[in-house]
Amino acid sequence: MRIDVVTIFPEYLAALDLSLIGKARRDGLLDLRVRDLREHATDRHRTVDDTPYGGGAGMVMKPEPWGAALSAVSASAAPSGRRPLLIVPSPAGAVFDQAMARELAEREHLVFACGRYEGIDERVLEWAAEDFEVRPVSLGDYVLNGGEVAVLAMVEAVGRLVPGVVGNPESLVEESHSDGLLEYPVYTKPASWQGREVPEVLLGGNHGKVARFRRNEQLRRTAARRPDLILALDPSTLNRHDRDT
Numbered sequence: 102m103r104i105d106v107v108t109i110f111p112e113y114l115a116a117l118d119l120s121l122i123g124k125a126r127r128d129g130l131l132d133l134r135v136r137d138l139r140e141h142a143t144d145r146h147r148t149v150d151d152t153p154y155g156g157g158a159g160m161v162m163k164p165e166p167w168g169a170a171l172s173a174v175s176a177s178a179a180p181s182g183r184r185p186l187l188i189v190p191s192p193a194g195a196v197f198d199q200a201m202a203r204e205l206a207e208r209e210h211l212v213f214a215c216g217r218y219e220g221i222d223e224r225v226l227e228w229a230a231e232d233f234e235v236r237p238v239s240l241g242d243y244v245l246n247g248g249e250v251a252v253l254a255m256v257e258a259v260g261r262l263v264p265g266v267v268g269n270p271e272s273l274v275e276e277s278h279s280d281g282l283l284e285y286p287v288y289t290k291p292a293s294w295q296g297r298e299v300p301e302v303l304l305g306g307n308h309g310k311v312a313r314f315r316r317n318e319q320l321r322r323t324a325a326r327r328p329d330l331i332l333a334l335d336p337s338t339l340n341r342h343d344r345d346t
C-alpha cells in the first residue's frame with residue numbers, strides 16, 4: 102500500500118517512523134511519503150493561507166499550493182488501477198470507524214490532505230475529484246486544530262490491517278470492534294497483585310469455559326460502556342458463541 106500525506110507540519114508525522122508502522126515502512130509493506138505543502142507554494146514567503154471570502158475569523162488554506170501538491174501526487178501515482186482515495190480530515194466529515202479502516206486497508210493508494218487554520222478552500226476538493234476519489238473524514242465529534250492527529254490515527258488503524266504488518270494476525274480477530282463488541286479484559290502474571298486475583302476461570306485451562314467467560318465479559322462491557330453498539334449488533338452475534346462451545 103502506498104500512502105501520501107500532505108501537511109505544513111511534516112514533523113508531526115514523525116511518529117509514523119516508529120513501532121509497527123515504522124517497521125512496515127522499512128519492510129516495504131507500506132510506502133508512506135510525507136510531503137511539505139509549503140514546497141508547493143510559489144511566493145517567496147511560501148504562503149499557504151489567506152483571509153476568508155465573506156469575512157469571519159481565522160485564515161483559509163489557499164487553493165494553489167494544494168493544487169500543485171496534489172498534482173505532484175497524482176503524477177507519481179501508478180497509472181493503472183483505481184483512482185487514489187483522497188482522505189481529507191475534517192470536523193465536517195464522515196466519522197472514521199473500524200469498518201472504514203477495513204475498507205481503506207483494501208485500497209492500493211491512500212492520500213491524506215492535512216488542513217490547518219479554518220480549513221482548505223472548498224474548490225480544492227471539487228477540483229481533486231477529477232483525479233481522486235475524495236472523502237472528507239472526521240476522527241470524531243470534537244474539534245482539533247488540524248488534520249495531522251487524525252492522519253496519525255487513521256494511518257495506524259489502517260496500516261495495522263495490512264497483511265504482514267502485525268506479526269500475529271490472530272491478534273486482530275478478538276479486539277474491540279472486530280465483531281461489533283468491545284474486547285474482553287486481559288490479565289497476566291502475577292496471579293495475585295495488590296490483593297486482587299485473576300478470575301479463576303482463566304487459570305483452569307478449560308478453553309470452553311474461558312471462551313464463555315470472555316464472551317460474557319465482552320457483552321457486559323459493551324452494554325455498560327457502549328449500549329449503542331449493542332443496538333447495532335447483528336442478532337446472530339449475540340447467540341454466536343453459545344453455539345460454538
Ligand SMILES: N#Cc1c(-c2ccc3ccn(Cc4ccncc4)c3c2)n[nH]c1N
Pocket residue numbers: 190191192215216217218219220221238239240241242243244245246247248251
Ligand atoms: N479529522 C478531523 C477533525 C478535525 C479537524 C480536521 C482538519 C482540520 C483543518 C483545520 N482544522 C481546524 C478547524 C477547522 C474548522 N472548524 C474547526 C476547527 C481541522 C480540524 N477537528 N475535529 C476532528 N475530528
